[in-house]
Amino acid sequence: MSRLSSFIFSSDNARRIQVALRLGVWIAIGLTAFDVLINVVFAYPSDPRNTNPSRFQIYFEYGRSTDAQLARMTRHDRSQTAPITLAGWYNPITVEEKSETTQNPIVTFYGMSHAVQLAHALARVSNAYTPRVVGAPGATANWAYGAYLRDRGGAKSRAVVLALMSANLPMITTMSPMTWNIGFPMPYTEDRFFIDNGKLLVVHPPYESFEQYVETFHDQAKWTVACELFAKYDTMYSPFIREASFLDHSSLFRLLRRAYGQRLERSARAGVLDQSGFHPDSEQIKVARAIIRDFSQHARADRMIPIIYIVNNFGYSDYLFQALKPVLDADNIPYVSSHQIVSPNDPRGYVPNSHFTDLVDEQLARALINVIKMRSDIK
Amino acid sequence: MLFNSLEFILFFLLVYCAYLALPFRLQNYMLLGASYIFYGWWDVRFLFLVAISTTVDFWVGLLIENGRLHRTQLIGPAFFLGLSAVVFLCLNPQALWANGHPSLDLASLIRWSVIPWVFVGAVGFLACMYFIYRILELLPDPKRRLFCLMISVTTQLGLLGVFKYFNFFIDSLSFAMNSVGVETSSLHLNIVLPVGISFYTFQSLSYTIDIYRRQFKPTNRFFDFALFVAYFPQLQAGPIERARQLIPQISKPRQLDYDQSARGLYLILFGFFKKVAIADGVAPVVDQIFGSSGRVTWIDVIAGTILFAVQIYCDFSGYTDIARGTSKLLGIDLMINFNQPYFAQNPQEFWHRWHISLSTWLRDYLYITLGGNRGNIAFVCRNIMITMLLGGLWHGAAWNYVLWGFYQGALLCIYQVWRHSYPAKKHASPKPWIIQATAILGFFAFVCYGWLLFRARSFTQIIDFTRLLVTDFGDLDYGASLPRLSAILGLSLLIPMEIIQFWKNDALYYQRFPVPLRGLFIAALIVVIIIGMSNEPAQFIYFQF
Secondary structure, three states: HHHHHHHHHOHHHHHHHHHHHHHHOOOOOOOHHHHHHHHHHHHOOOOOOOOOOHHHHHHOOOOOOOHHHHHHOOOOOOOOOHHHHOOOOOOOOOEEEOOOOOOOOOOEEEEEEHHOOOOOOHHHHHHEEEEEEOOOOOOHHHHHHHHHEEEEHHHOOEEEEEEEOOOHHHHOOOOHHHOOOOOOOOOOOOOOEEEEEOEEEEEOOOOHHHHHHHHHHHOHHHHHHHHHHHHHHOOOOOOOOOOOOHHHHHHHHHHHHHHHHHHHHHHHOOOOEEEEOOOOOOHHHHHHHHHHHHHHHHHHHHOOOOEEEEEEEOOOOOOOHHHHHHHHHHHHOOOEEEHOOOOOHHHEOOOOOOOOOOOHHHHHHHHHHHHHHHHHHHO | OOOOOHHHHHHHHHHHHHHHHHHHHHHHHHHHHHHHHHHHHOOOHHHHHHHHHHHHHHHHHHHHHHHHOHHHHHHHHHHHHHHHHHHHEEEHHHHEEOEEOOOHHHHHHHHHHHHHHHHHHHHHHHHHHHHHHHHHHHHOHHHHHHHHHHHHHHHHHHHHHHHHHHHHHHHHHHHHHHEEEEEOOOOOOOOOOOOOOOHHHHHHHHHHHHHHHHOOOOOOOOOHHHHHHHHHHHHHOOOOHHHHHHHHHHHHOOOOOHHHHHHHHHHHHHHHHHHHHHHHHHHHHHHHHHHHOOOOHHHHHHHHHHHHHHHHHHHHHHHHHHHOOOOOOOOOOOOOOOOOHHHHHHHHHHHHHOOOHHHHHHHHHHHHHHHHOOOOHHHHHHHHHHHHHHHHHOOOHHHHHHHHHHEEEEEEEEHHHHHHOOOOOOOOOOOOHHHHHHHHHHHHHHHHHHHHHHHHHHHHHHHHHHHHHHHOOOOOOOOOOOOOHHHOOOOOHHHHHHHHHHHHHOOHHHHHOHHHHHHHHHHHHHHHHHHHHHOOOOHHHHHHH
């Protein structure tokens, strides 16, 4: 009798193996029970128009494949689709502006929610300017610059503000937030800029409007072609994150995919940022600097004041400002950097959703007014 | 290589399969090779320090005991050291891997510029050792034993001194000179602290000291000793094993049994639970509070300090659990390093429960050497303070660790004076649970203040936070975020588990659960770990020591 079989067939070991097997079965039952329990108790609302799921519903939804999340959110009918699927499209570009009742100079903001909040703060602290906003949720600098190139300040702005933020700077080389915002993919698309022989070149996304997106998403062949373009140019595209499978039904598997996604995001950040700051040689920083330079040249050519708004997110120190400072100084580009108002290491300057407090936004708005006034005087 | 990484899981699966397939002697060679790969994954050059530590103490152990070395005992390790110098210092394995993909960059695979230095250094070092050996052979027994021990102590503490403390002392001296107006040029060396150097040097030292004290016979097998020094489960952050505990297990064939394997798997799972779900889940909040440059309130300091107490315990004991678990799967028992330290009611008990392998090392090789308890209370307190100050410094080359050591020493001295004045009754009945609970909570507050000293970024922060604790009492304006979900769920499982274990005084209490309950309990641990896998994976805190 071999050692293995004598081990198995000794009565004591046979009993232990039986216990181990029973334990294994109970562990499997336990895992299945937890999986089902999470799916039942924290089921995500099926209605795409529901914009207020609970924090736990959102938490346990993270990790569902991008395709499955988009399928749940997307409807042909604008009134039936999830509101987030309508945001951020280049065509037509969405502009938030007040009707012009005064001759106040217009300041147009391009960027993410921080830029929108700065615009609102500007309206609160001063009656002398009319803010105009071209924004998208979580917009990266490449989206903002793409939007600027399509809008050009509405041909009537006194100043144009381009917002960049440290938290999503590593995503400046992506083509859509659906590839990097794993927990909450948004389908809108972005221009992909890259540098060739010192010149800033652009690759336009496969679709730029909600209608084009819906058509592409519901046509397997077109969707495959679009995803191939993302795979080619988007540095954060991952087929494992995107492609739907039956495992989407398992809450534990979703948590595992979420962990993988977080790992992917962390490694993307680590390629650009470490404890000493952003890497000046990374493609992302080179592209950011080139975008700023081109933006300021275009705006000046259009007789507008270009202003860079640098959002130093909590925990990111003033790294983004430091990374951009050489080009700001070299080209004498006006800027407002949040670290001048609030320390990026002081949680009290921020609200839980990572935005600045209203007080900080108002201080930033005053700093922006000073910059505009100073540049107007110079002109 | 971190335990909480995919690389380690794959690495260990390979090692375990090979281990099951190989006969005993080859198992040891394979484990030694695996241990070197494990350590070299971080930086291959520092394996040369492990090789020096190993070779010198192997020779010293035999010389203390026998007074001479056989030719094979001399030549084999010398060859190993020479080969280590060539492989670890002259080759650059990173050239085989670029941008996350295998590559072959022959130009940078060999560090050509260092080859002459390595050759001259290795030959010079070996010639020097041979010369010393010849002199030692001529010395009478007591002198030879003492000189040999001195060589071991000098080598191990020399490695520690250069790589861990040189910059600290030079910078402190420079600061002191500058503050009295004497300008000094900076001698700061641009060197990296080798991971685990404090652990393996202390472990190796315990071997030679035990042989010197005639408490242990040296091993004749060089590769067994090399495995004792570099054994991967405990190489980077302990437990600091004793030779008399580990070498006999390495030198003899090992039996793998069901109970040991089951316990090993549970320890690994529990270690991941503590590290991945809890320690990494509270780390961002601790970092926020201790890294804040804005307004911090009383409740922030309290929360940050208590959460750091949770973090450091779960981080370090989690590492130890994974180390003990993986080792158990290989049939080797490592010592228990933590025994519910936050249930201690006084400082003496705390040090019987916290980082047991270090506290017993300091007791056996430093405190007792200084005279231990053999003297009046002032003498005992002197010995305690020296031991704890050096224990604090062992944790890191910074003054806040020294201050932490001083604080722990002061607590122990106060306790000694108290015990001296009010000796415990020999047959006193156990205290009522309410008294015990109060004592545990009261002493936990003292432990936490120690962690504040330990975690603070600067003396200024220690002063600021201490002032807030005293003058800002009751300010409940909490500014930091909440711990991650995994930490909240994990703590709500861990705290009852720890209380049950303490109450029942039984570390294996869970094995007495009915099988279905045990299965559900393990499933719950796995679910919380999976939730915690999304947390930012932090390096184990004790790696930096």
